[in-house]
Amino acid sequence: MPLSDELHRWIGHAEVRIAGMAVAPGIERIGRVVRVGDGVATVAGLPETRLDELLVFESGSLGLAIDLGEEEIGCILLGDAGGIAAGTNVRGSGEVARAPVGAALLGRVVDAFGMPLDGGMPPPAEELLPVERPAPAIVDRDLVQRPLASGLLVVDAMIPLGRGQRELIIGDRGTGKTAVAVDAMINQRSTEVICIYAAVGQKSSSVNNVIDAMRRFGAIERCLFVIGGPDAAPGLQWLTPYAACTMGEHFLAQGRDVLLVIDDLTKHAAVYRQLSLLLRRPPGREAYPGDVFYIHSRLLERAAKLSGELGGGSLTALPIAETQAGNISAYVPTNLISITDGQIYLDPHLFYEDQKPAVNVGLSVSRVGGKTQAPVLKNLAESLRLEYQQFLELEVFTRFGTMVDERTRKVIEHGRRIRAVLAQPQFAPQSLGQQVALLLAVQGGTLDRLALDQVGSFRNRLADWLAQRCPEALRLGEADEALPDELRARLVETLADLARSLTAEGP
Template sequence: MGSLKQIGTVEEVSEIVCLIRGLPHASMDEEVIFESGAKGMVLRLDEDYVYAVLLSRENTVIRGAEVICSGEALSVPVGDSLLGRVVNPLGEPVDGKSILSNTKNMPIERIAPSIFQRQPITKQLETGITLIDAMMPLGKGQRETIIGDPKSGKSNSVYTAVINLARMGIISVYVTIGKPQAKTKAFVEKLRKEGVLDKVVIVMGTASMSPTMNFVAPYAGMTIAEHFLYQGKDVLIIFDDLSQHAKYYRQMSLLLKRSPGREAYPGDVFFVHSRLLERAAVLNKDLGGGSITALPIIEIQERDLTGYVPTNVLSITDGHMLYDIGLFNQNVIPSIALELSVSRLGGKVQCPIIKKLGNAISQQLMYYRAAQAFAHFGTDLATETKQRIERGKRIIEFLKQEPYEAIKLTHQMVMLHGLNIGVFDTVRLDKVKELRKQISAFLQEDERWKAFTESLSDKKPDDVKDEFKTLFDILSEKFINACNIVEATKTEGEENQASGEMVAQKPNGRKEQKIEAAKLKEVRKKDEQAKKQQEKANKKGLFSKFKKNGYEGSPAVPAAGSIAIPDGYDEVIKDEKIRYIPKDQTAVEGKPVPEGFDLIKNESGSYLIRKEPTK
C-alpha cells in the first residue's frame, strides 16, 4: 500500500463518528481505513484532532485502534460496465451479479465545469410527458427541481421520463437516498420488463444504510454520470430525494459537534447542494458536447415552499415543478400545478410548433380554471364560457398520463393542435384515453403521416396548416367521429306524451350538431316553463278543469279558495279535488260540520269537502 501517508490512533468513538489523533496532514473528504478494515471519510479538521465518519452502520472500531490515512479522496468505480447495474454509494454491486470490470476509480468530489467549458442550453430533453414537454420543457443540461408533498406522483413522472429516454438511447442515473429497498427493486424490474435496463445505472442508498452512505450517494451518482458526460453523451440524473439527503447531513453534522443553524441544519448545507448541482452542464464542442440534466426531488409538507432546504434548492436550480396532492387525489396525473411551477428556460429549447401550441394550451387552461371558478357561483354562463369549460375538461383529460405511459413529442404536437382548434370539443370524456392511443398508433403505423410528424421539429406553424387540416379530416373520419357525444333525452311535456320520446340523432358535422343541440335546449326550456306554471297553479288551489262529479265547466261551482276555509282546517288538493284536512283530528271531533261542507270519514281520519251543487 504505497499510497498510505499517515497513521493515527482512535481516541473516541461515538456512533458513526471517530475522533482521531495523529493525522496532521489529513484533508477533507479523504478516505481513512481502520484497523478492523472499516472505512471512513474525513469531515472535520481541528488543530489536534481529525473527525471521521464511518461508512458502515456496523461499528467495529474500538478506542485505541490504529487508522491509516490513504492520501486519496473517497472514490467510486466508473465505466460503461455500470450500465444495467444496481450499486451502493461506494459503487459496489448489490444486484447479485458479477463484479464490475473495465472500470477506473474517480473521486466523488470534483470541481464543476467552468463557464468557458460550457455552452448555452438550446436542445430539449423529451420526457414523453405531454404536460412537461409542452408547458414545462426541460433543456439538456438544465437543473429542474421536482417538489411536492409525499405520495403526489413525483417519482412516477421520473420513472416515465427514464423509460422514454432509455428508448431514445439516452442514459439515466437514478440515485435513491434513504428510500425503501423494495420500491427501488420494483422500478428495476419494470426497467427490465421494458427492455431498457441497459441504459440505466441505479445508485441505491437505502434507509438501512448509514447516514454517511446516504450522504455520499448523490456525489457518487454524479461522478458516474460525468464518465458518460465526457464521452459526449447526454445523461439524465435524478436525486430522490435531496430533502432526505439534507437530513442525513444534519444528523452527521450534529454528531460532529458543528453549530446548528436554521431548523438545526449546519450553515454550509447550501454549499452541500450547490456544489453537487453545479456539476450539471452542457459541455462545449471541444469537450464533446455532452450534457448532464439534473432533477433533484424535494419533499415538502402541505405545499409549504418556505422551508430552509426547499428554498435553498429552488434558488440553485433553473426552475421547479410543483406536484399538488389535491390534483393527484383527483386522478390528475401528472399532478403538476402549472400556476405555481416555472422554468427559466421555457420556450428557448422548444421547436417553433410545440412552443406555440404549449403557450396556446396554457392560455386555454387559464381560461378554463377562471371559468370553472366563476361557474361555482351557480350563475348562468355565456355560450363562450361554457365552450371554454368543455374544452378545458378535454385538455385536462388529454394531458393525463398513467405511470410509464410515454408519448412521442411529434405525436404530442398533433394532439395539442387538435385541442387548440377545438376538434376534440365534442369527444366523450371517457373516450379520450382510447382516442389518444388510436391516434398515436395511426401516426406510428401510417408511412405518410409518420414521415410528416417526424419532420415537424424542423418546421414552423404556418408551414403545416394544410397538412394538419388534411390529417384531421382523416382522423375525424377514422376515430374522432366515433367518439363524439350522442345526446338522448326524454321530455315530459304533452308533445312527448303523444310521440313517446325524442332522440337527437348524431349530426354529420359540427354546425348541424349545434343546431340540434339548440332545438333540444328549446324543448327543455318549454317543458320547464310548463312545470313551473302547473306548480304555481297547484299552490294557489286553482283548476282549469274538473273531470269528476259534474264539476266540469259548471258556473255554479265556486273556484277553489273563493269560500272561506273553516277554522282549524287546511285546504289541500288531492286527486283533482279540494279537501279540508283538520289541523288536529281530536280538536274537531264532536263539533258540528261547517255550513256548505260534507264530512268524510275513513281509516286515516276525517276531512271536509264542499257540498255538490244542485244540478
Template sequence: MSTELGRANVELGDIRAEVASQLEHLHWDVRHREVGVVTQTGDGVAHLRGLPSAGYGELVRTSSGVTGMIFDVRPEELGILFLDASESVSAGDEMHSLGRVASVAAGPELLGRVVDVLGRPLDGGQPIHSNEFLPMEREAPAVAERRPVRTPLQTGTKVIDSLLPIGQGQRELLLGDRSTGKTALALDAILAQRSSGVICVYAALGQRKSTVAEVVATLKRGGALDHTIVLSADADAPAGQQYLAPYAACSIAEYFMRAGRHSLIIYDSLTAHADIYRRISLLFERPPGREAYPPDVFYLHARLLERATRLRDDLGGGSLTALPIADTLGGNVAAYIPTNLISITDGQIILDSHLFNEGVRPAIDVGLSVSRVGGKAQPPILRELASDLRLVYSQLNELENFARFGAELEQEARARLERGRRVREAFKQVRLAPLTLLQEVGTLFAVREGYLDRIAVAEVSAFLSALCEELRAVPADVEASLYTDAHLSAETEGMLRTALKSVCGRRSERAHHES
C-alpha cells in the same frame, strides 16, 4: 582435534562470506507511516487523533478493512464518517490513510447495473471492473466551458413538454408532498429516453430497499434498464454512503458528459439528503441553524447541482440534465430546503396533493410551476401548438369557482370553461407510459383544431388514447422532422387529420352500433 577446529573455521568463513554476499544485494530504508487512533466512535462516525498530514475528504481504513472518510478537521482531532458498517470499530483501533480522496467507478461497464456508492454491485451480478475512477466531489464546469441550453429533452409527459419544457443541461426541480407522483414523473423521463441515446442515472437516497427494487423492476419491464445506472444508498446504508450518494452518481453521469454523450440524472430525494447531512453535522457538534440544519446546507446542494450543464462543442458538446426531487409538507413550498432548491435550479414543477386526490394525474400545478429556459428548449412545432394553452389552463380554476357558486357566465366564458376542461382532460396521462413527440403533437393538434370540442369531457381520454395508438404506425422519419421544422408541413398536417378522421369514424360507428 586441530583438524576438526580447522574444518569448523572454514565452515564459519563460508557462512560469513555467504551472509556478506546476501547483504550486498539488500537495500535498507526507513518507512514512515502515519496512523491515527480512534478515541470515540458511534452512530456511523468516529473521532481520531493522529494522521497530521491527512486532509478533508481523504479516505482512511482500519486494520480490519472498515473504510471511512475524513469529514471534520480540527486542531487536535479528525472526524471520520464511515462508509462501511462500523459496529466492529472501537476506541483504541488504529486507522491509516489510503492516500486518495473518495472516488467512484465510472464507464459503460455500469450500464444496466445497481451499485452502491463504492461501485460494488447490489444486483447479485458479476463484480464490476472499470478502468475509470473519478472523484465524487469535483468542481463544476467553468462558465466559459458552458453553452446555452437550447436542445429539448423529451420527457414523454404532455403537460411538461408542452407548458414546462426541459432542455439538455437544465436543472428542473420536482417538488411536492409525498405520494403525489414525483418519482413516477422522473421514471417517465427515463423511459422516454429508450431510443434517444441519453444515458440515465437514478440515485436512490435514503429509500426503503423495497422501493428501490420496485424502481429497478419498473425500468426492466419498460426496457430502460440497459441505458440506466441505479446507484442506491437506502435507509439501511451507512450514513457516509447516504451523504456521498448524489455526488458519486453525478460523477458517473459526468463521465458520459465529458465523453460527448448526453446524460440525465435523478436525485430521489434531496430532502432525505439534507436530513442525513443534518444528522451527521449534529453528531460532529457543528453549530445548528434554521430548523437545526447546518449553516452551509445551501452550499451542500449548490455545488452538486451546478455540475449540471451543456458543454461547448469543442469540449465534446455533452450535457448533464438534473431532475432533483424534494418533498414538501402540507404543500408548503416556502419551507427551508424547498426554497433553497428553488433558488438553485432553473425552474420547478410543483405537484399538488389536492389535484392528485381529484384524479388529475400528473397532479402538476401549472400556475405555480415554471421552466426558466422556457420555449428556447422546445421543438418549434410544440411551442406553436401550445402557445395559448397555459393561459386557458390557468383560467380554468377561476371559471370553475365562478360556476360552482352559481354565477351566471356569459357565452364566451362558458366556451372558455368547456375548452379548459377538455384541455385539462387532454393533459391527463397514465403513469409510466411516456408519449413520443408525434403523439404529443397529435394531441395538441386535436385540441387546437377543435376535435375535442365535439365530444364529452369524459370521453376525451379514450379518444386521445385511440389517436396515440393510431400514430404508432407512422414512420420514424416523420417524427424526426418535428424536432427541427418551424411549422407543421402540409404532409404532416394531412397525416394528422387522416388519423383523427379515422379515430372519429370508428367512434361514430361504435356509437351507432350501441344505439
C-alpha cells in the same frame, strides 16, 4: 542458450524499473478513535489529515474526514461500524473517495463505490475518479440548445426541459414525483441519452419498482442505478449523488447526453443534518448545518451542457425534493428552487382529484428549456398555458353554482378538455408526433365535440390510430420547423375521424 539482445534490453528495463520502485522506509501516522456513534467517529492523533481524506480503520472500514479540528477530526463512516470502538487504530490514506466509472456500469445496480447490489460481479472500472469534482467552468459551457423530451405532455408542452438543465421535481409525499422522473427516463428509450438513477434513503421496494419499470418499459442497457438505501451507512447515502454524478461525468466527457435523477435531496439533506449534529456542528435554521446550501449547489452545478471543444455532451439533472403539507418555502426546498433552473410542482389536491401527473402549472416553471422546445410543439403550445390558467380561474367561480353565460361555459368546457388531455397514465410516454396531434385536437376544437370522459380513450387510442392512418405524423422530429400545411390538414382529418369513431361507440 545465449539470451537475445532484445531480452537483455528488456531485463535491463525491468531492473531499472524495480530499482526505481525501491521501497523507502516511511513513517505512517496512526491515530485512534476517541468516540464513535451512529455513522460518525471522532479521531485523534492524525494532525496531517486533509479535508475529504479517506481514513482506514483497523477493521478495514472506511471513513471520510469532514470536520478538521485542532485536536480531533470528525469523520463519517462509509461502511460497517462493527469493529470500531474507542481506541481502535486509524490511519490516513492520503486519498479522497473515488468511484469507478465506465461503460461496464450500464445496466447495473451499484452503491456509491461501485460495489454491486444486484448479485453480480463487481463491474470492471475504466478509471477511478473522485466523487467530489469541480463543476465545469463558465467558458467550458455552452447554451442549453436541445430539448430533453420527457414524454409527458404537461411537461413538454408547458414546462419544457433542455439537455444540460437542472429541473427540480418537488411535491408532497406520494404525489408522483418518482413517477415523473421514471417516465422521463423511460422516454429516453427512443434517444441515445444515458439515464442514471441515484436513490438516497429510498425504500428498497420503491427502488425495486423503478428498476422493474425501466426493465419492462425502458432501455435498461443504457441505465445505471446508484443506490444508497436507508439501511446503508449514512455516510454512504450522503456520498451517493456525488458518486452518481461522477459516473455520469465520464459519459459527459465522451460527448454523450446524460440524464441524472436524484431521488431525493430532502433525504440527502436530512442525512447530512443527522451526521452534522452527531459531529456536534452548530445547528442553524431547521437544525441544518450552515453549509447545507453549498452541499447541494456544488452537486447541481456539475450539471452542464459542455462547449463543442469539450465534446458538446450534456448532463441534465432532475433532483427531487419532498415538501411537508405543500410548503415549498421551507428551508431545503427554497434552497433547491434557487439553485435549479426551474421546478415541476406536484400538487396533492390535483393528485387526489385523480389528475395525474399532478403538475400544478401555475407554480411550475422552466427557466431555460423554453428556448429549446421543438418548434412544431412550441407553435401549438404557445397559448395553451394562458388558456389553461384562465380556465382554472373561471372554474373557481362555477364551484359556487354561479350562473354563467354561454361564452364562459364554452371556455370552461374547453379548459376541462385541456386538463383531461394533460392527464396521462404511467409508463406511457408520448412521442412528439402524438403530442402535436393531441394539441392540435385541443386547439382545433376536435375534443370539444367529445364527452369529457371520452378524452382518455381518445388519448389512449391515438398512437395506434396515427400509426395506421397518418404514420408521417409520428416521424416528426425536434428539428422540424413548422407543421407542413398538408400534414396538418391530414392530421386534423384523422383526428376528426377518431373522434367520430368514439362518439359512434357512445360513452
